[in-house]
Amino acid sequence: MNLCTDQLALMLAAPGQLVSVSYLAQDGVVAPLQEAARALPANHGLAEEVYLLQPDLVLAGRYSTVATVAMLQRLGVPVIRFEPENSLDDVEASLAQMGAALGRDAEAQAVIARFRQDRALLATHAAQVRAGAEGPRAVLYSARGWTGGSETLSGDILRAAGLRNLADELGLAWGGMVALESLLIADPDRLILGQPGHSPEGWSEARALLHHPALRHSRAYATGVTANDRDWVCGTPYVLGAIARLIDGTAP
Missing domain, CATH: 3.40.50.1980 (Nitrogenase molybdenum iron protein domain)
Structure with a gap:
């Protein structure tokens, strides 16, 4: 039910594991994975529509659709909420959390490994470009x-x-x-x-x-x-x- 948890889930989920993503995930202006998202039904963060999907698990952001999350929890639907990422290190933490939530730990660790490698290459490139200058x-x-x-x-x-x-x-x-x-x-x-x-x-x-x-x-x-x-x-x-x-x- 959250644009950013949608992106993490779309990167890691097994085929058929996701039953819906937020409508924002299908918007190419804000969502890099809009094509994958468009293959799934969209939700608008409403408790009624999410409950009728009968999900085993709902993924939400800490501050998004708060009333919906509270209602789903009262109805006994498991919800995992993700904190917003405030740093590049937080990206790794969220990937690991999503991997654990979806039972896709190995896939998450593979993505994290590539992220670390690419991040290190960028750091080297930035140092070369700056050449010690401020x-x-x-x-x-x-x-x-x-x-x-x-x-x-x-x-x-x-x-x-x-x-x-x-x-x-x-x-x-x-x-x-x-x-x-x-x-x-x-x-x-x-x-x-x-x-x-x-x-x-x-x-x-x-x-x-x-x-x-x-x-x-x-x-x-x-x-x-x-x-x-x-x-x-x-x-x-x-x-x-x-x-x-x-x-x-x-x-x-």
Whole structure:
């Protein structure tokens, strides 16, 4: 019932083991494994629809569909809740937890081993690109001015790419809102924008800030904007793709 647990389950489950995934898992804008998800019935996190599926186990995020989870537990349906990943190390922990939940420990350990190997290769690549030089100052800037600090998964992605996170300079280790004026005064070297798309109605108030003329005329914007795409959304091995693009996109 959660986009991110869906991704982990789709990576590890045996054929036929999953009976439903959340509707968000079928959205290619936010879900890397949308094709596999589209082969399964979608649910909208409603207790009635999930209960009627008669699952042996429900996988949910810690903070998602709280009322539904509580109702399913009262009805005797087993539920395992996953904590959000705040670091690359947490990705490994969630993979191991999902492997145990699905009885797919060997498969989970194989994915973890590949993740560790690819992560080490990226670390070597980042060190070669930086060649001992201090990394550029970068800022993550999403809808309504939200940014992620060093204690978040997005912050760890920046760190792995050898970038310095502006949020930490602003005292936002766990993330928070940054006024556009504060961002412009700080004058970062690199800008990573949340997806600046529009709502189906044609305009999104939440993302309007990402289209502001002052931002578009900033030095960081002129240098080249990186998109905070679907590989950033969940704590899965796909985050390594985001790291790789950041390293290559900010090379001297």
